[in-house]
Amino acid sequence: ADVLNDRESNAKRAKLSENSNEALDLRSQQEEEVTIHRKADLNLSAIKFVRILNDSPLNKSVFVEGLYNGEKVVIIFEKTPFSEASVKQLLERGDNSLKQHFHNDIYGDYTTFPNPELNGLKTTIIHPATEKHIEKYSAQQLFLIEESAEDYANITLPYIESTPLSIDWVYNILEHKSETDRIIFEDPDPELGFILLPDLKWNGQQTNDLYLVAICHKRNIKSLRDLNQQHLPLLRNIQKKGTEAISKKYDLKPSELRIYVHYQPSFYHLHIHFTALFDAPGSRVERAHLLSTIINNIELYGDYYQKSRLTFAVRKNDALFAKFEELKKF
Numbered sequence: 240a241d242v243l244n245d246r247e248s249n250a251k252r253a254k255l256s257e258n259s260n261e262a263l264d265l266r267s268q269q270e271e272e273v274t275i276h277r278k279a280d281l282n283l284s285a286i287k288f289v290r291i292l293n294d295s296p297l298n299k300s301v302f303v304e305g306l307y308n309g310e311k312v313v314i315i316f317e318k319t320p321f322s323e324a325s326v327k328q329l330l331e332r333g334d335n336s337l338k339q340h341f342h343n344d345i346y347g348d349y350t351t352f353p354n355p356e357l358n359g360l361k362t363t364i365i366h367p368a369t370e371k372h373i374e375k376y377s378a379q380q381l382f383l384i385e386e387s388a389e390d391y392a393n394i395t396l397p398y399i400e401s402t403p404l405s406i407d408w409v410y411n412i413l414e415h416k417s418e419t420d421r422i423i424f425e426d427p428d429p430e431l432g433f434i435l436l437p438d439l440k441w442n443g444q445q446t447n448d449l450y451l452v453a454i455c456h457k458r459n460i461k462s463l464r465d466l467n468q469q470h471l472p473l474l475r476n477i478q479k480k481g482t483e484a485i486s487k488k489y490d491l492k493p494s495e496l497r498i499y500v501h502y503q504p505s506f507y508h509l510h511i512h513f514t515a516l517f518d519a520p521g522s523r524v525e526r527a528h529l530l531s532t533i534i535n536n537i538e539l540y541g542d543y544y545q546k547s548r549l550t551f552a553v554r555k556n557d558a559l560f561a562k563f564e565e566l567k568k569f
């Protein structure tokens with residue numbers, strides 16, 4: 240308990256600044272992780288390993304397919320970034336935890352075995368997982384598609400309307416049924432309003448990988464393709480109030496944030512990603528469209544996103560790839 244109290248006061252004292260590694264409220268965030276990602280009846284030993292779907296040595300993460308009570312499960316294990324508080328703890332509590340491999344002049348190579356509390360893995364569990372989840376988290380060759388307005392109407396739209404990933408989790412947030420205690424900011428206006436909260440991908444413990452998502456209350460905007468001049472007040476509102484809320488809570492300026500939408504998104508209800516300036520998954524040019532650029536394009540041409548060609552990456556096993564291949568023979 241003393242250690243946790245120490246951490247809490249460290250977190251409160253922490254001045255969060257550019258690429259800060261200072262810890263946020265470590266304990267409450269850890270409790271939140273458990274609430275969100277773990278159903279009461281789920282534990283790791285009850286899940287049977289099936290196969291590794293993908294892994295990323297760079298992000299220190301692995302995507303695993305498992306079976307739980309005969310149902311498919313996707314587990315994502317991810318090593319988390321260091322915070323200043325956790326590094327201090329590593330040193331303060333590190334007695335006898337060094338195993339030396341070799342020593343040469345002033346250079347030493349060791350493995351450290353920290354206290355398990357300092358060595359937690361961010362764990363996301365999707366259960367029951369659909370075939371679409373398995374496919375989405377599997378390693379696959381990517382192809383870039385240049386989608387015209389006609390392609391969108393004839394190929395993409397019918398596809399996203401026929402096999403969407405469920406967005407019940409989005410409605411649970413908007414209706415205050417899930418993650419209510421994680422909300423950072425809410426503007427309840429049905430036209431212009433939104434909820435800003437930590438993204439599933441962020442453990443909330445350090446701002447160098449800050450990742451929040453703003454979900455708009457308005458329900459009929461599927462993606463970037465639907466945005467036009469009538470949505471400018473909504474987009475400006477999310478940009479202004481989202482950055483203000485982040486500045487107040489995390490002490491990050493708008494210039495320290497990457498604010499963007501994905502095209503194609505995984506979930507077809509408009510949401511905006513707010514991240515620190517790190518290489519977040521999905522922040523590459525073929526997927527991320529900066530909110531400031533979107534606003535600017537629509538200010539110039541109200542129907543920009545209805546008329547433009549938009550390029551996006553698609554996985555080889557995705558039915559959308561097959562549809563483009565069949566109809567466009569590329």
Ligand code: GTA
Pocket residue numbers: 298300315317375376408418436437438439440452501503504505506507510512520521
């Ligand atoms: N707060 O319940 C939720 C929730 N869900 C189900 C999704 N999100 C949620 N946030 C909260 N609560 O940023 C978040 C997602 C995502 C956003 C949806 O909503 O974390 P999107 O529609 O543009 O879809 O955004 P996107 O970006 O593909 O997100 P998603 O579904 O997480 O897919 C992640 C992709 O990144 C996968 O293809 C995966 O292979 C890859 N990836 C790489 N590293 C990671 C990682 N560490 N964790 C998860 N995915 C990773």
